[in-house]
Structure formats: structure tokens, C-alpha cells
Amino acid sequence: MSKPIDPKLYSVLERVVSAEGLELVHCEFSGSGKYTALKIYIDKPDGVTHGDCSYISNQLGTILDIEDLIPHQYLLEVSSPGVDRGLYKKNDYVRFTGQNIKLKTQQSINGRKVFRGRLEGLEEENIKIVDGKETWLIPFESISSANIVIDLDELFRRAKTPLS
Template sequence: MRGTRADLRKLLEPGVVALGFELVDVELAGSHHSPTLRVYIDGPAGINVDDCARVSRQLSALLDVEDPLPGQYTLEVSSPGLDRPLVTPEDFRRFIGETIKVKMQPPLQGRKNFSGRLVDVTADHVVVEVDKEHFDLAFDGMERARLVPRFRTSGVTGERDDR
């Protein structure tokens, strides 16, 4: 195993799940000389700093033993944030009716970026409504997909509803 995204996910997921959390996504960022392995986790009650520290300790030990990445790298464990990545079909199903952003590679109908309401999810694609038009976006053509945070003012300046 030499550190592909899928390989890293397969390696790390059991350790995250064993601590009672969900592995949302794994990402390798930075340069070859100074890479960063980002691990996004979530839980039923959300995620706090202590949760991230526990998962980081667990994964650090596992990564030291398995050594899937050559050389030195930085491990970051965090919550997925309000604009959480959508990776698995289950992620998408959970957020049907919400607004998502999807970047396709290669482009679909001459277009790379789609931002609209998630209408449906099948085994191999999602249906996104953009400006009253439906687009079937295949999972294998998605470079990245994220939930678009929804902010609603509640009458008090600065307050928001993050549902």
C-alpha cells in the first residue's frame, strides 16, 4: 500500500470507527517534500478538539506501524466543517434536498462545476437540479463534492441557523 486515497481510507477507517466516529474523508495535500495527510471525522454529537486528539493518537500509531507514506508528513485530524465533503453514496443520501457543489473531471456537457439541489442518489450517480435543469453526475467523474452551508438569519444580527 503506497498511499492512494482509497488505500489510506481503507487503512484508517477501522481505527476511526473503533473510537465511535465516522471517517468522512482522507486527503493528501501539500508538496512531495512536505505532505499533509488530512483526515476528516464526524460523530453523532459532532466533533471537538479532544475527539480529534484521540483519533490522531490512534491513527499516528497505526501509520507508524503500516508506514503507507514515504518520508515525513504532517497528520491533521479535524471535523468536516459546514461545507463537509460528500464521498460515499451514503453521504449523498443523507443530504438529499440540500444544496451541494460538485466539480467534475472530465467536464460534463462542457461544464466542470455544478451547484444545486441534490434531488436523487443511485448506485452510480447523483441527480442535481441546477436552475430548474436536472444533471446526472456520475460518481466516477467527480473530482470533488461538498455540501453548501445554509445560513438563515433569525432576526438577530449575526445569528445563524446551521441545519
């Protein structure tokens, strides 16, 4: 279970990551006690490298030690958001329009809490998903989690298709 990030800590994380031309996709505390991890997910348009993650980890580790914003022991983890990247900000739903996603809501909408389909973007405060023949408008504020769903079969088919 993740724990909320203090706004002052978030501001420091965002400042350090963006100063390197990277995007702070998401951050969270997970675990408890001496097993608490501060997980930082970073990205850039052409993807992050191991070197990017290592550099940001070193930068953040130093700054967080100096500013002493975390009053307990923690393990710092910096990584890419992965192929099944989470969607956290409204802009994510615009940026990844056309992708297949899985979305969970806090409350039932027409008897459902889990939606899978093609992301059609953001309409005012609603996320638009097409699931087969149905179109769903999900209020942004009702989303508990959402992530991109990769169709591995489709990726393998594309990889086997010769380039012309």
C-alpha cells in the same frame, strides 16, 4: 494537490476511526517533501469535538509509527469535515439529500463542468441535482469534487427569528 492513499493505510485509518464510533469521511496526502500532510477528516452524527480529533490523532500517530506504513516524513492533521463538508461516497449523496451543493465534473456535461443546486439524492449511478428549473443527473464516476454549500444569509435569518 492531493495524492492517493495506499489501500493498506486506508484500512488502518478506517479501523482506528470506526473503533471509536466515528466515521472516516476522507483522507488525503497534500503538499510535498518535508511539508507533506496526511489529512484525516472524521465525523459522527452529533458532530466531532476537539477532544475527538485530539484522541484520534494520538491513536493514529502511535499506530502509524508502529506499523511504519508511511515511508517519509509527514504531518498528521485530524479535523472535522467542516460546514462545507466534501461529498466522497455514494452514501454521502443519500445522507445529505436536500442540502445545497457545488459539484465539479471531470468532463463537460452539456457544456458545463460546475453544477450548483439542491441535492435530490442518488438515482442508480447518478447524482440528482435541481438547479432552479433544471434537473441534472450527473454520473457518480464523472465527479471530480463535490461539497455542501452553506447559505450564510439563510442561517443568519433563522438565528434572528424568535422561537415560538
